[in-house]
Amino acid sequence: MRKWIIVLSMISLSSSECAAQFYIEPFIGYQLDIKNHDKFTQINTGMQAAFNKGKNYELLARLQKSWGVAYHSADSSFTANPSLPLYAKANKTIVPQTWYFSIDHRFKLNSSNNKNQFSFLLLTGLMAQKLTVNYQYDKDNYTILNPDVTQKRINLFVGTGIEYMRFIKDNRLFFQLTVSSPPAGNPIKYPSSFSFMAPLAFNAGYSILIKKKKHEK
Helix, strand or coil: CHHHHHHHHHHHHHCCCCCCEEEEEEEEEEEEECCCCCCCEEEEEEEEEEEEEECCEEEEEEEEEEEEECEEEEEEEECCCCCCCCEEEEEEEEEEEEEEEEEEEEEECCCCCCCEEEEEEEEEEEEEEEEEEEEECCCCCCECCCCCCCEEEEEEEEEEEEEEEEEECCEEEEEEEEEECCCCCCCCCCCCCCCCCCEEEEEEEEEEEEECCCCCC
16 A cells, blocks of 8 residues: 555656646545445545646646535444343434545546546545444343444545536636545455445535646736
8 A cells, every 4th residue: 555655746746747738627526335234425626737738638736625415324232230121222323424635637528629638537545435324222131232333444546537617717616426446455354334435426516727828827
């Protein structure tokens, strides 16, 4: 894993070298988890830098934070106290949070309309996921067998997607649909009601031109 982190860092540094055009692209969005049957959802906020490397290709350096929407469910707790009901409901809350640092790739598809652009996206980088688990129940008298516990992982991920872009003078409005793998690694080692997320994301952003080509004014 360390080798891949070094490679990603070198690519990121090289992307800053004399790009013909350079854009800053703030974005927001929403994503759901296709691996856990849409159990977890998140609100996306992020920023990426786009380096125009040619007519049909841009290199993207992205930093993203995905804010978890709390997921509520219930497990069963039990007691050995004969004066109490044998089972009682234990309310469970899981909050998924994700960070991304990635070097992404925008492959532009040919378009006859100079106001619109469709692109194919390839996502590669690091993903950090934390699934925070909290229970509310009578902990003095009841216990839970095999409870879910908080899980976290930082590792490589890959993804793909499509993008529509609308040109507005020098700037650009874009909409993305992407799907990503969970962070790489072995499955969770104990019986759990969830696994790490595989996000399906819908993002919208605005691409602000910072540096023009040398021959432009």
